[in-house]
Amino acid sequence: MKGSRPISREVSASLSHHILPNAGTMIGVCVTLVGLVKIVELQIGHSHVDEYAALTALLFLVSALTSYLSMRLAAESQHAARLERIADLCFVAGLLALVGITTLFAYETI
Template sequence: MSNRIAVRTRSDSLSSHILPVSGTMIGVCTTLIGLVKLAASRHGASHVDEYAALVAVMFLASAMASYLSIRWSYRAQLSIRIERLADIIFLCGLVSITLVATLFAYQVI
């Protein structure tokens, strides 16, 4: 019975939601980089690809932290701290990719 509770607690944690979404957002950033490279031949060079790569690294850090939080779920205090870190990094990544996309749309960067 206790094993079921531990598995249920792990699957209901925030980290179990952050991990797959972070992986998806890394793919979104990679796609954005490819699209910017294609657009660069027509519209000239920009720094959007570099900023999108930095945001992808943020999502990678978020995914790694959420994975570690799930992996170390038997150490409750450490797992909670790492989960908070993953959440903060993930939210910063969301804000960053939104800013990059907005600035790219208005051709500021």
């Protein structure tokens, strides 16, 4: 295709450098959510929000680990690119899950 440029590994490598710290931050958000829900459950009764938030934290953990491993591997490695793609997909899935969980919790559905 004329005019289109392939994505360089240099641009892609910077993605892992952004995913890793943000995934760590999002793990902290999920852990905080679990703690707050445990406190609120005393007043509103049992809900599954804490369980879903813990599962979402695992998605962010997979994202952080694969992002870290992709940075540790050689830049030209196919494995590094694949790990970075997994990190990206897990991070976005975790964000979507967290938004879904908080929306359902806000409307007291779960």
